[in-house]
Structure formats: C-alpha cells, structure tokens
Amino acid sequence: MSTVFTVNDMTCNHCASVITKAVKDVDANARIDIAVAEKRVAIDSALPAQEFAEAIAEAGYTPVAA
Numbered sequence: 001m002s003t004v005f006t007v008n009d010m011t012c013n014h015c016a017s018v019i020t021k022a023v024k025d026v027d028a029n030a031r032i033d034i035a036v037a038e039k040r041v042a043i044d045s046a047l048p049a050q051e052f053a054e055a056i057a058e059a060g061y062t063p064v065a066a
C-alpha cells in the first residue's frame with residue numbers, strides 16, 4: 001500500500017533523515033521516497049498510513065495526507 005504525505009515543516013535534509021528514521025522505526029522494510037523541495041513523503045508499506053502519520057508527528061513534524 002502506498003501512502004503519500006505532504007509535510008510542510010520538512011525544510012531540509014536533516015528533517016528528511018529524521019522522518020526517514022521515524023518511518024523505518026515503524027516498518028524497517030518500508031520503502032520511502034522523500035522530495036524535500038516538494039514537501040512530499042511517499043511510503044510503500046503493508047502497514048496502515050495512520051501508523052506512519054503518528055510516528056512522523058511524534059518526530060515533530062506535521063504530516064497531511066496528500
């Protein structure tokens with residue numbers, strides 16, 4: 001299942017790496033594709049989108065379903 005979030009407070013590569021770690025902590029096998037300039041986080045995983053939304057929020061960012 002593919003999930004795409006817009007994360008407007010993801011502003012640099014540091015943010016991207018924090019978000020990547022949060023996603024990998026939920027599902028180490030998730031495929032993640034981040035475009036910082038477009039504020040886009042795409043996740044491919046068998047787990048529900050809500051789990052990733054919560055993990056990204058706990059990491060300090062604001063994911064919005066895109």
Ligand SMILES: [Cu+2]
Binds near residue numbers: 010011015
């Ligand atoms: Cu940043």
